[in-house]
Amino acid sequence: MPELPEVETIKNDLCKVACGKKILRVQIYNAKVIRQMRPSDFKKLLEGKFIRSIFRRGKLLILELSSGKFLTVHFKMTGQLVLRKSRPKRPATSICRVSFALNAGLTLDFNDQRLFGELRIVGDWRELKFIQTLGPEPFDLTFSSFKDMLLKRKTEIKPLLLDQKFIAGIGNIYAAEILFRAKINPRARAQNIKAAKQRLLYQQMQKVLTSAIKHGGSSVDDYVRVSGKNGDYAQYHQVYNRQGQPCFSCKTLIKRLAQGGRGTYFCPRCQA
DNA sequence: AATGGGACCTGCGCGC
DNA sequence: TGCGCGCAGGTCCCAT
Numbered sequence: 001m002p003e004l005p006e007v008e009t010i011k012n013d014l015c016k017v018a019c020g021k022k023i024l025r026v027q028i029y030n031a032k033v034i035r036q037m038r039p040s041d042f043k044k045l046l047e048g049k050f051i052r053s054i055f056r057r058g059k060l061l062i063l064e065l066s067s068g069k070f071l072t073v074h075f076k077m078t079g080q081l082v083l084r085k086s087r088p089k090r091p092a093t094s095i096c097r098v099s100f101a102l103n104a105g106l107t108l109d110f111n112d113q114r115l116f117g118e119l120r121i122v123g124d125w126r127e128l129k130f131i132q133t134l135g136p137e138p139f140d141l142t143f144s145s146f147k148d149m150l151l152k153r154k155t156e157i158k159p160l161l162l163d164q165k166f167i168a169g170i171g172n173i174y175a176a177e178i179l180f181r182a183k184i185n186p187r188a189r190a191q192n193i194k195a196a197k198q199r200l201l202y203q204q205m206q207k208v209l210t211s212a213i214k215h216g217g218s219s220v221d222d223y224v225r226v227s228g229k230n231g232d233y234a235q236y237h238q239v240y241n242r243q244g245q246p247c248f249s250c251k252t253l254i255k256r257l258a259q260g261g262r263g264t265y266f267c268p269r270c271q272a
Numbered sequence: 273a274a275t276g277g278g279a280c281c282t283g284c285g286c287g288c
Numbered sequence: 289t290g291c292g293c294g295c296a297g298g299t300c301c302c303a304t
Contacts, residue, residue: 001297032281059298077297078282095282114281116298130299155274164299172297221296260276262297279301286293 002075003059004138004169005212006223006231010081011056012213013226017083018063018102022050025101032115033097045069045121046100058134058168062125070125072118073110078222079117082109113222135167138209143202150190150198157193157201158186159260169209173218173240176265178208180239185271186257186264211236239265 002010023046031039050066061073061081073081084092084107091099093111098119100108110119125131136145149167153160160166161175170178179186181204184197193201217223217231220241224230238248243256243265252269 003298074298076280076299112281113283114297116281118299153273159275162298263295275304277301277303280299282296284295286295288291288293 001077001171001173001221002079002217002223003171003174004056005174005209005233006217007056007059007061007075007169008213009217009231010075010226011054011061014061014081014083014108015054017106017226018051018108019054020050020052021102021104021106023047023100024103027091027099027101028097029091029099030097030115033110033112033117033119035118035120037121042119042121046071051102057125057131058137058164059171060125060128060130065121068123070122072120072122072125072128074118074130076112076114076116076118078113080109080111080222080224081226082111082224082228083107083226084109130164133165135163135165137168138170138205141167141202143199146202147195147198150193150201153190155190156186156259157184157188157190158264159262160190162260162262170205172262173220173237174208174212176240177237178205180267180271181208183270186259186266239267241265 026043026046028039034042052064052066054063063071065071087105087107092109095111095113096109097112098110102108122128158175158179161170182201184201212233215233216225218233219230220234239254242254245254247254247267247270250269252267254265255268257264
C-alpha cells in the first residue's frame with residue numbers, strides 16, 4: 001500500500017516519462033474513483049492539457065497541468081499508476097479504472113482493485129482539506145522540532161506515527177520497520193520515550209524512508225512501479241508481516257498485536 | 273486530546 | 289467442495 005517511499009518512487013518514475021507530455025484522451029471505466037466532479041467535467045479539464053510538473057506531499061501525488069489546475073492522485077491501499085507503451089483498445093486489466101492516453105503512443109492506467117483511490121482536479125492543491133491538516137514531511141523536520149512534537153503527545157507511538165496530522169507519509173509498514181530499528185516498543189507513550197531513543201527514532205525514520213526510496217519502495221500486496229515492476233525494499237523488512245517467525249537479530253518470535261484496529265508487528269525482545 | 277467504532281471496497285484465507 | 293466470515297489498511301467521520 002503506497003506510503004511515502006512508494007509515492008515518491010511513482011513520482012520519480014513518472015517524471016521521467018510523463019512530464020511535458022500532453023493528455024490526449026481520458027477513458028473512464030469506473031467513475032467511483034473520480035471525486036467531487038462529474039466524469040464529463042473530469043475529462044474536459046484534462047484532455048488537451050500538458051503535464052507541467054509532478055510532485056508529492058505526504059502520500060498524495062500531484063500533477064501540475066498547463067491549465068494551472070492540478071490533478072491529485074491518492075492511491076489509498078490498492079491504487080497503481082502503470083505506463084504502457086502502446087495504445088490498446090481495451091484496458092490491460094479488469095481493475096483499470098481510468099486510462100490516460102498521452103502523446104508518443106503512451107497510455108497511463110490508474111488501476112485500483114478496491115476503489116478506495118481518489119482522483120481530483122483542483123485549482124489549488126494547497127486548499128484541499130487533507131493537505132491543510134497534514135503534518136510536516138519527515139525530511140523537512142529537524143530533530144529539535146520532532147522531539148518537541150513527541151513530548152506534547154501522551155498517545156502510543158505506533159498509532160501516532162500513522163497519524164498523518166502528526167507526520168505525513170508514514171503508513172503501517174514503515175511505522176513497524178522504523179520502530180524495530182529504533183528499538184522502541186510500539187506501545188510506548190510518545191511522551192515517555194527517552195532522549196537517546198528519541199534521537200534514534202528520528203535517525204531511523206530518515207534512514208528507513210531514504211533507503212526504501214532508493215530501492216523503489218516495498219511491493220507487498222498491490223504496489224508496483226510505473227513500469228509494472230516490483231519495488232525491492234520488501235526484502236529488507238525486519239518485522240512487517242513476520243508474526244511467528246524468528247527475529248533476524250535475536251531469534252525471538254515476532255509478535256503481532258492490534259493497535260487502533262491495525263496490525264502492529266514487533267520483536268518483543270529487541271523492542272522490550 | 274485521546275480513543276474507539278463504522279464507513280468505504282474487494283480478494284483472500286480460514287474454519288466448518 | 290463450497291459457503292460464510294473476518295481480515296487487510298488510508299482516510300474521514302461520528303461519538304464518547
